[in-house]
Amino acid sequence: xxxxxxxxxxxxxxxxxxxxxxxxxxxxxxxxxxxxxxxxxxxxxxxxxxxxxxxxxxxxxxxxxxxxxxxxxxxxxxxxxxxxxxxxxxxxxxxxxxxxxxxxxxxxxxxxxxxxxxxxxxxxxxxxxxxxxxxxxxxxxxxxxxxxxxxxxxxxxxxxxxxxxxxxxxxxxxxxxxxxxxxxxxxxxxxxxxxxxxxxxxxxxxxxxxxxxxxxxxxxxxxxxxxxxxxxxxxxxxxxxxxxxxxxxxxxxxxxxxxxxxxxxxxxxxxxxxxxxxxxxxxxxxxxx
Amino acid sequence: xxxxxxxxxxxxxxxxxxxxxxxxxxxxxxxxxxxxxxxxxxxxxxxxxxxxxxxxxxxxxxxxxxxxxxxxxxxxxxxxxxxxxxxxxxxxxxxxxxxxxxxxxxxxxxxxxxxxxxxxxxxxxxxxxxxxxxxxxxxxxxxxxxxxxxxxxxxxxxxxxxxxxxxxxxxxxxxxxxxxxxxxxxxxxxxxxxxxxxxxxxxxxxxxxxxxxxxxxxxxxxx
Numbered sequence: 001x002x003x004x005x006x007x008x009x010x011x012x013x014x015x016x017x018x019x020x021x022x023x024x025x026x027x028x029x030x031x032x033x034x035x036x037x038x039x040x041x042x043x044x045x046x047x048x049x050x051x052x053x054x055x056x057x058x059x060x061x062x063x064x065x066x067x068x069x070x071x072x073x074x075x076x077x078x079x080x081x082x083x084x085x086x087x088x089x090x091x092x093x094x095x096x097x098x099x100x101x102x103x104x105x106x107x108x109x110x111x112x113x114x115x116x117x118x119x120x121x122x123x124x125x126x127x128x129x130x131x132x133x134x135x136x137x138x139x140x141x142x143x144x145x146x147x148x149x150x151x152x153x154x155x156x157x158x159x160x161x162x163x164x165x166x167x168x169x170x171x172x173x174x175x176x177x178x179x180x181x182x183x184x185x186x187x188x189x190x191x192x193x194x195x196x197x198x199x200x201x202x203x204x205x206x207x208x209x210x211x212x213x214x215x216x217x218x219x220x221x222x223x224x225x226x227x228x229x230x231x232x233x234x235x236x237x238x239x240x241x242x243x244x245x246x247x248x249x250x251x252x253x254x255x256x257x258x259x260x261x262x263x264x265x266x267x268x269x270x271x272x273x274x275x276x277x278x279x280x281x282x283x284x285x286x287x288x289x
Numbered sequence: 290x291x292x293x294x295x296x297x298x299x300x301x302x303x304x305x306x307x308x309x310x311x312x313x314x315x316x317x318x319x320x321x322x323x324x325x326x327x328x329x330x331x332x333x334x335x336x337x338x339x340x341x342x343x344x345x346x347x348x349x350x351x352x353x354x355x356x357x358x359x360x361x362x363x364x365x366x367x368x369x370x371x372x373x374x375x376x377x378x379x380x381x382x383x384x385x386x387x388x389x390x391x392x393x394x395x396x397x398x399x400x401x402x403x404x405x406x407x408x409x410x411x412x413x414x415x416x417x418x419x420x421x422x423x424x425x426x427x428x429x430x431x432x433x434x435x436x437x438x439x440x441x442x443x444x445x446x447x448x449x450x451x452x453x454x455x456x457x458x459x460x461x462x463x464x465x466x467x468x469x470x471x472x473x474x475x476x477x478x479x480x481x482x483x484x485x486x487x488x489x490x491x492x493x494x495x496x497x498x499x500x501x502x503x504x505x506x507x508x509x510x511x512x
Contacts, residue, residue: 002479028498029292032291034291040292043293044292047297050299064303066343083384107303108308108345108348109362110301110302110362111299111301112296112297113298113299113300113305114293114297116295116305116414117300117302120302120304123296146292147290148295149293150292152295153290153295155293156294157290159461161295164413178295214340214343215339216303216344217304217338218343240495
């Protein structure tokens with residue numbers, strides 16, 4: 001079976017096979033014969049369980065080698081527990097989960113690159129709290145990961161999922177688009193709404209540069225996982241409300257590629273521009289050396 | 290592309306190129322020297338040299354030399370574990386011309402005193418590419434079954450090596466031979482479509498002039 005090079009082709013294939021979007025993604029992936037559908041589902045379920053254990057094993061006392069990160073997930077957890085959160089428990093839990101996962105990554109704990117290590121907090125921070133809020137079975141979350149992966153495959157083929165190539169929009173932006181489509185699946189939306197949610201999410205993060213302080217996956221990467229997660233939820237909510245992206249998903253992805261192609265090298269993971277070039281960043285680096 | 294190229298790998302953070310890829314570089318060096326490495330000199334280049342410390346790159350490389358996988362939670366403690374296991378190591382920096390920014394040059398020695406020098410790069414996603422072996426240019430990733438044969442350059446030895454592979458019904462997808470000079474040291478890198486069994490390694494090792502044979506089978510990296 002041939003794959004898909006666009007979101008439009010993925011939707012058309014899903015129609016032709018008369019399969020849900022997640023099952024279409026899985027069927028195409030297994031067509032090469034490397035794995036059966038059951039093996040693939042078990043492998044995907046394992047990724048979800050790695051995400052869950054990373055979240056559970058978060059240690060608020062741990063700090064990264066550079067000393068730049070750690071502890072913020074704990075602060076957010078305490079704030080949510082105090083009941084003073086304005087956004088409420090779901091969004092509060094998403095913020096905390098994104099910080100926790102990003103900090104786990106910075107502190108050399110085991111994570112799932114989704115699609116990259118720097119953006120590893122977005123999908124779990126959306127899926128796990130939303131799954132709990134909707135009281136969904138584990139398998140629904142596994143299916144949602146296939147939806148996310150299908151969108152991610154198209155982005156990786158048509159554009160990029162690498163910050164060094166296309167800036168942070170390709171990492172946090174892609175993860176957010178993937179997560180937005182996944183949330184629509186969790187809520188039982190249509191495949192068109194999933195694709196539309198991905199477009200809405202990605203549009204809002206177009207142009208985001210990759211400017212890590214000292215070239216490390218810490219500042220501002222960890223906190224950008226938060227905006228990626230929350231942006232995914234708002235995009236999914238808009239899509240489920242029937243609000244459409246005026247620009248179709250494939251054209252948004254192509255626009256991201258073009259923005260990435262014209263982005264100066266200083267803003268593509270070289271630590272030479274943006275936040276990495278601020279006086280405070282430079283001073284912190286001197287202290288570290 | 291697979292869905293598991295988008296979701297995954299499972300790895301110890303913080304960076305697929307600077308941490309997970311660095312583990313793979315250590316692993317492949319371990320396989321190329323053979324046996325248990327007891328000494329290693331690791332030279333970091335480019336971005337590995339400038340940002341490696343904050344990414345845990347040195348610890349990841351040492352973890353790989355001990356055969357750890359990229360998702361092994363002992364990676365942050367690899368220096369201490371290496372001390373317990375009797376692997377001594379040191380680090381330096383090097384400028385490599387025409388190499389990818391994420392590169393290292395690793396010299397490792399095993400308990401029999403055999404040495405290997407591996408130049409490798411980690412372009413992203415945890416994938417790596419070996420670009421030099423004992424000073425000769427090579428190019429392989431270990432993502433497909435790969436045989437690396439080190440020998441003297443003698444007439445007919447290429448056909449004897451490939452004859453062993455053909456006799457096992459294994460299909461070769463890529464073959465590259467590099468030599469230092471006529472009659473000097475030579476390295477043959479053969480990528481195959483099927484898993485390479487132990488008996489192929491043994492049969493090739495028995496060929497006159499062959500000094501060392503390494504087989505890399507995906508999924509067996511930690512051996």
